[in-house]
Amino acid sequence: MSSFQAPKGTFDWLPPRSERALAVREALSAPARRAGYGYIETPTFEDTALFARGVGESTDIVTKEMYTFEDKGGRSITLRPEMTAGTLRAVLQHGLHNAGQLPVKLWYSGSNFRYERAQKGRYRHFSQVGVEALGAEDPALDAEVIMLALDGYAALGLTGVELLLNTLGCKECRPAYRAALQEFLRGLDLDEATRARVELNPLRVLDDKRPEVRAQLENAPLVTDHLCEACKAYHEEVRALLSGEGVAYTDDPRLVRGLDYYTRTTFEFVHGGLGAQSAVGGGGRYDGLSEMIGGPPLPGVGWAIGVDRTVLAMEAEGLAEDDGERAAGRVSVYGVPLGEDARRVMFGLVTGLRRAGVPADMAFGGRGVKGAMKGADRSGARFAVILGERDLAAGEAQLKDLASGEQTAVPLAGLVTTLKEKLSI
RNA sequence: GUGGGCGUAGCUCAGUUGGCAGAGCGCCAGGUUGUGGUCCUGGAUGUCGUGGGUUCAAGUCCCAUCGCUCACCCCA
Numbered sequence: 001m002s003s004f005q006a007p008k009g010t011f012d013w014l015p016p017r018s019e020r021a022l023a024v025r026e027a028l029s030a031p032a033r034r035a036g037y038g039y040i041e042t043p044t045f046e047d048t049a050l051f052a053r054g055v056g057e058s059t060d061i062v063t064k065e066m067y068t069f070e071d072k073g074g075r076s077i078t079l080r081p082e083m084t085a086g087t088l089r090a091v092l093q094h095g096l097h098n099a100g101q102l103p104v105k106l107w108y109s110g111s112n113f114r115y116e117r118a119q120k121g122r123y124r125h126f127s128q129v130g131v132e133a134l135g136a137e138d139p140a141l142d143a144e145v146i147m148l149a150l151d152g153y154a155a156l157g158l159t160g161v162e163l164l165l166n167t168l169g170c171k172e173c174r175p176a177y178r179a180a181l182q183e184f185l186r187g188l189d190l191d192e193a194t195r196a197r198v199e200l201n202p203l204r205v206l207d208d209k210r211p212e213v214r215a216q217l218e219n220a221p222l223v224t225d226h227l228c229e230a231c232k233a234y235h236e237e238v239r240a241l242l243s244g245e246g247v248a249y250t251d252d253p254r255l256v257r258g259l260d261y262y263t264r265t266t267f268e269f270v271h272g273g274l275g276a277q278s279a280v281g282g283g284g285r286y287d288g289l290s291e292m293i294g295g296p297p298l299p300g301v302g303w304a305i306g307v308d309r310t311v312l313a314m315e316a317e318g319l320a321e322d323d324g325e326r327a328a329g330r331v332s333v334y335g336v337p338l339g340e341d342a343r344r345v346m347f348g349l350v351t352g353l354r355r356a357g358v359p360a361d362m363a364f365g366g367r368g369v370k371g372a373m374k375g376a377d378r379s380g381a382r383f384a385v386i387l388g389e390r391d392l393a394a395g396e397a398q399l400k401d402l403a404s405g406e407q408t409a410v411p412l413a414g415l416v417t418t419l420k421e422k423l424s425i
Numbered sequence: 426g427u428g429g430g431c432g433u434a435g436c437u438c439a440g441u442u443g444g445c446a447g448a449g450c451g452c453c454a455g456g457u458u459g460u461g462g463u464c465c466u467g468g469a470u471g472u473c474g475u476g477g478g479u480u481c482a483a484g485u486c487c488c489a490u491c492g493c494u495c496a497c498c499c500c501a
Contacts, residue, residue, distance in 0.1 A: 005492075060499050064426080082501085112501075117426080119495060126501060193498085210497080258500055269501095279501060306501030338459060373461040388459055402461070 009116070009124030020311045021127070025109050028129040028152035028305055032107040035148060037131055040106040042086040048076040054085030054293045056260025058200040065114040079113035082259065084286065084302060085293065087132050092295040102135030103300075109307075120275030121309050130283075132302035134290075139237035142265040142285060142301050143245075149269060149281060149303055150247060156310070157319045161280060163247065164268045166255040167235040168203065169227050171263070171288065177226035178202055188216045203256040222253040231264060238265055261286040265301065271309075273316020280313050281305030332423050334381035335362030336372040338388035346387050349397075349415060356416050357425050376402060383419065 006012055013021050033039075048068050055061050067079035080086055087106060091097055096104045109129045116122060131148060133141050146163065153161045169177055185198040185205055194213065197205055206217060227235065242249060249267075257266050266284035274280065283303025290298035333353055337346035346362055353360040361379055363372035369386075376384040386398040386407075397415055400407040410418050419425075 008492080065499080114500075116499075117497090118493095119497095122500070128501060130501095204499090207499085209499090274501095276496060277500075281501065304501065309501055336460075369459050370457085370461080373459095375461085377461040384461075386460070390459080398460085400460075405461090407460085 007124070009118040011123060017311075020314065021307055024156065024307050024310045024314070025127075025129055027155040028149070028307075028310070029107050029109060030155065031148040031151040032105075032131045035105070035144065037105040037107040037133075037148075040087055040090060040108050041110070042083070042090050042108070043080075044111060045077045045079050046086050046089065048078040050085050050089055050293060051078050051081060054088070054261065054289060055082065056201075058197075059258055059260055061114060061258065065116055067113045067115055081112055081114045083108055083110060083112065083128060083130055083304060084132060084259075084261070084289070084300075087130075087302075088134070088289060088295070088298075088300065089293060091134055092290065092293070092298070097135050097296075097298055103133040103141060104135055105131070105133045107131045119277075121277035121306075121312055123308065126309075127307035128304040129307060130302060130304035132300055134298055134300040137287065137299040139234055139265075140241060142238045143241035145283065145301055145303055146242060146247070146267060147245060149283075149305060152305070153269070153280075153310075156314060158271075158310075158313060158317060160271050160273065160313065160317055162270050163249040164252040164255050164270060165239070165242075165249045166252050166266050167223065167227065167231060167238075167264050168256065168262055168266055168284070169223055169231050169264065173226055173228035173231055174223075174263070177221065177223050180221045180226065181206075184220055190216075201260065204258065206254045207256050207258070217254070224251075224253045234264060257282060257284060261289040261292065263287045267303070269305070271313040271316070273313050274309055275312075277309065279306070280309045330380045331359040331361040332381055332425075333358055333360040333383050333385060333419055334376035334379045335360065336369065336376055336384050336386045337362065338369055338372075338386070342387040342389070342392055345392065345412070346385070349385065349387075349412070352416055353419065356420060358416070358419055358423060382423065385415065385419075 029039075048066070051066060052062055057063070061081045066081055069077055071077050087108060091104055091106070107130065110127065112126055112128055113124060114126075115124060118124060129152075131145055133145060150161075150163065168174065182198060182202045185202055186195075190198070190205075190213065194205060194208065203223075205213075206220065208214065208217070239249075239251075252268075255266055255268055256262075257268070262284040264285040264287065266282075268282040269280050270278040271280045272278070281303055283301070285299070285301040287297075287299040289300065290296060333350075335346040335350050337343040343366075350360045350362045361381070363375045367375065373384065373386075382402060384400040384402055386400060388398075391397050391409070394409070395413075396409045396411050398407050399410045399415070399418070
């Protein structure tokens with residue numbers, strides 16, 4: 001055992017299970033790519049102030065969960081806790097919103113970092129796939145991004161993902177609601193931290209999961225009763241579009257999300273297989289975010305889905321139990337060379353097979369036949385190609401079907417062709 | 426940041442009132458000096474998380490510490 005371990009709160013994806021993480025990234029991004037979303041890659045770290053202003057000074061993420069450090073130039077740098085702020089920063093920096101038609105549609109995939117105590121489904125390093133659509137305020141766009149996520153989950157075979165939907169109002173109607181909610185919350189029996197939250201970000205108190213708090217929230221004023229006409233109409237249109245596509249969703253007037261930038265549409269994808277965690281993904285509209293980080297008005301909507309949590313959800317549903325094993329490093333042909341001369345020839349054979357599109361591997365490390373054959377067996381290959389002095393002299397190799405045990409001599413010159421035929425490649 | 430559970434072989438774990446550290450699987454070798462998977466025979470592997478304490482004697486009891494894990498808070 002090495003004396004080093006993965007840093008606290010992190011974990012490694014190892015084969016074959018790691019294939020599931022790859023499959024999730026692929027399945028979640030494919031619908032976005034089909035819908036005209038372009039791939040964006042931004043730095044893993046940004047100026048600390050970007051997150052402080054973009055994510056929100058009052059959020060837990062900013063107040064206690066950021067990986068912040070000073071670089072050698074004296075700048076305050078933070079490992080990204082989410083990717084929307086960095087994506088929007090890149091859009092503004094490069095003027096993507098001025099360069100072509102709106103909305104600017106982007107998708108991304110990458111690592112995020114939050115300094116938290118780990119538990120099932122929650123780690124200090126985690127991966128997300130996300131989409132952002134910027135520069136248009138259109139209920140159809142909100143509905144579009146939701147559809148993209150649902151199509152991604154469906155492609156993975158997930159059936160237990162539930163969509164929770166809400167609206168948080170806009171800068172016209174939210175202040176009045178916020179005040180009404182604050183007044184209500186101040187009358188409750190709450191602990192000190194929560195009372196502080198009432199003053200900073202009262203909406204998030206609605207998200208409290210503790211029973212003693214929940215019970216007191218029974219009669220809390222709901223945002224849906226305080227919406228302006230425009231927000232009400234907008235939300236109804238989003239709901240109608242989703243319903244029109246046969247999407248099942250649950251209206252959850254208490255769904256508020258943990259980041260400050262959300263306006264109007266918010267949504268969360270929840271699943272029961274994640275331990276105490278429930279969200280596999282979430283997002284919403286963030287019409288004020290651009291201005292918060294010093295940009296022009298630029299409405300946007302998007303989501304981020306947790307790759308690790310999605311894998312957990314799949315495992316909870318019994319999906320993908322063996323595709324990982326099927327795909328991970330599995331080859332079709334395994335070379336067993338006997339002796340130095342054979343090893344050189346085998347190296348060329350294996351290279352040729354790979355170039356011809358045949359997944360192939362060979363025994364390394366000068367193992368004896370027995371050990372090399374054991375390697376062939378463990379590789380999962382269908383065929384072993386055995387090459388010794390006698391075969392070399394005859395200009396042929398022994399081709400062994402590892403399932404049946406049947407073995408025939410094949411001329412070296414025709415080996416690639418023969419194998420491609422037998423494997424239907 | 427707070428609380429519970431757990432740290433013994435590569436893995437999963439057992440280990441009695443404190444008395445020689447074990448099993449299964451895996452691994453290695455041989456049975457087969459050019460043949461895997463099955464089978465048979467044999468073999469190796471430990472800082473019992475770490476540091477201290479009690480004791481003739483500690484994997485076992487006590488203290489501290491680190492790590493893992495689950496949960497709270499919060500979130501993907």
